[in-house]
Amino acid sequence: MLRRHDRNHEGVALTANDLTQRRGRAATIADVAKLAGVATSTVSRALSNPARVNHVTRQRIEEAVGQLGYVPSAQARSLTSGRTGVVGVLVPDIANPFYFDLIRGAQRQLRAAGYAQLLLDTEESHEIESSMVELMLKNADGVVLAASRLDDETLTAAAARQPLVTINRDVPDVPTVILDTPEGMRQTVVHLRSLGHTRAVFVAGPSGSWSSARRWEALLAAGEELGVEMTMIGPWAPTAAAGSAAADAVIASSATAAVVFNDLLAIGMLGRLQERGVRVPLDLSVVGCDDIFGASFCNPPLTTVSAPIEEAGRVAVTMLLSQLGSAGGSRSRTVLPTYLTTRESSGPAPT
CATH class of the missing domain: 1.10.260.40 (lambda repressor-like DNA-binding domains)
Structure with a gap:
């Protein structure tokens, strides 16, 4: 005493x-x-x-x-x-199931290190994301940005002012975690070609989306190599609601398969295709990306590119903590593998 x-x-x-x-x-x-x-x-x-x-x-x-x-x-x-004990995690759409596991992975890693997670929804908006990153300078020790809509110059400047890690956005001098969806896109083209498809369409995501651009480049390259003619339609909002208009555009094309930017958009398309009397996969094969909750029990269950999303959240936080001096290592770029999960929405090309 x-x-x-x-x-x-x-x-x-x-x-x-x-x-x-x-x-x-x-x-x-x-x-x-x-x-x-x-x-x-x-x-x-x-x-x-x-x-x-x-x-x-x-x-x-x-x-x-x-x-x-x-x-x-x-x-x-x-x-x-000089520390708040808080880390900001910014996602484009908090209602998108893709981000559920990412948020959980980040939160668990932060909690283990004694930090609180401040979750912010940037609403797919460059302006909102920019203002929130600025706000985090005063209210958080660091920031994790998922699928950032900011331009390279703005991201580089933000990373110079505050510890910051991006997910699915590769910018020089900015630490990042990348999901290797281009490899998943290649596996998708191999899968479709093995089923006899020679004409496919990419249903693109939002304009300015870094992930959408990478997926299209990978599909083009794989299509040229394997003899699958690839065309692109869009851009589309990455939501189920946008799926109806996207499905109509796909029907108007001559494609026998559609590779869709994300699962939400693909699931929205499935409903519209059924309304229009298009049988999936007998008349049209549909492949999504992300393998979100619900992809395995929609009608029909969705073939999609799976990724270790929760691990991406954990790794991003570990990289951020290394900048804050709370963890060892100094990785500036981590690439996580993806793979195609085949289900009933893809099948042989119609004859």
Whole structure:
């Protein structure tokens, strides 16, 4: 127990209970300093950077903290250490099931490291994402950006001002986690060609989407190599609601197979194709991308490119923590594999 105590005006020693009960509130850093017999600045240093305080003094402060039940506020920790204990995770559409596992993976990794996750929905908007990244400069220790809509210059500038990791957006000098969907696209073309398809269409995602552009490039290259004529329609919003118009455009083409930017859009297409009397896969094969929750039990179950989405969230946080000094290693780029999962929505080309 501490031998040094604060004293009242009569010289009577005060206990830890006296210090808190007389004030009728939770213990403060000043209470800890009085009970330990040190300055508040010394307590602040002991809590934020223990190595700067000698062992005896630090032990006395730790005892005072334990007796008083003192818990530093997030604001106080931020003022003394320059850290908030918060990491911002920005996603384009919080309602898209693709991001569920990513968010879970990031949160679990952050919680294990003692950080809180601040989840923000950028609503597929460049302007909203830009303003939120700016806001995170003051309110978070770092940022994870999923499928960023920001241009390369803006991302590079943001990464120079604050620890930042992107997911599915490759920019020089910006740490990133990449899902190797081009390999999944190649596997898709191989699959379709083996089923006799020679004409396929890519249903593109949003204009300016880095992921959509990469998928189209991979499909073109694989199509040229394997003898599958690839055309592109779009852009389309990556939502089920956009699937009706996308399906009509695919019907108007001469393609026997459609490779779709993401599963939400593909699932929306399936409903419209059924309304139009187009049989999947007898008349048209449909392949999605992401393997979201629901892809395996839509009608028909969707052939799609699967990816380790939760792992992407965990790896992105690990890379961010290495910038914050909370984890070892200094990876600046990680590529995670993808693979095609075949289900009933793809079949032999119609004869």
